[in-house]
Amino acid sequence: MSKISYYTAEGLKKLRDELNQLKDVERPKASQAIAEARDKGDLSENAEYDAAKEAQGMLEMHISKLEATLSTARIIDESQLDTSKALIHSTVKIRNTTNGMEMTYKLVAQSEADLAAGKISVDSPIGKGLLGKEVGDLAEVIVPNGTMKFDVLEITRV
Numbered sequence: 001m002s003k004i005s006y007y008t009a010e011g012l013k014k015l016r017d018e019l020n021q022l023k024d025v026e027r028p029k030a031s032q033a034i035a036e037a038r039d040k041g042d043l044s045e046n047a048e049y050d051a052a053k054e055a056q057g058m059l060e061m062h063i064s065k066l067e068a069t070l071s072t073a074r075i076i077d078e079s080q081l082d083t084s085k086a087l088i089h090s091t092v093k094i095r096n097t098t099n100g101m102e103m104t105y106k107l108v109a110q111s112e113a114d115l116a117a118g119k120i121s122v123d124s125p126i127g128k129g130l131l132g133k134e135v136g137d138l139a140e141v142i143v144p145n146g147t148m149k150f151d152v153l154e155i156t157r158v
Helices: 009-038 047-071 125-130
Strands: 005-007 073-075 091-096 102-108 119-121 138-143 146-156
Touching (some): 005 009, 009 047, 009 073, 047 073, 102 125, 125 138
Antiparallel strands (some): 091 102, 091 146, 138 146
């Protein structure tokens, strides 16, 4: 059974736009590149043709992955979510208990993750560690170099 992924309306639109770009612009470009390489002669020794075919295969794989993601994607109604717990689309303010550093992250689907924008995936170690936590809870997150502990300071829906 497929895993349902929840997105904001903006995130889902971004995925659909990317899929349309790949299908309507990049796919015809790849076909054109193959046709041009084919016109250059002997296909058995034509590296340009092989590269164009491989690029087309990678493009088709990317299109297939996006289609699979979109088939299980749902827009989440944030007004219906429990604001007392950290859930997907929650903005969570945390403090590292080791160094006292405070950080604010929005928990999002993996394809919407952008650390520079403060969006982390619910599938990441920190995202998984924060899910279900409430203000005042201690989140223990297992990372490659040990366990990090975070105090949950605030949970909002922004």
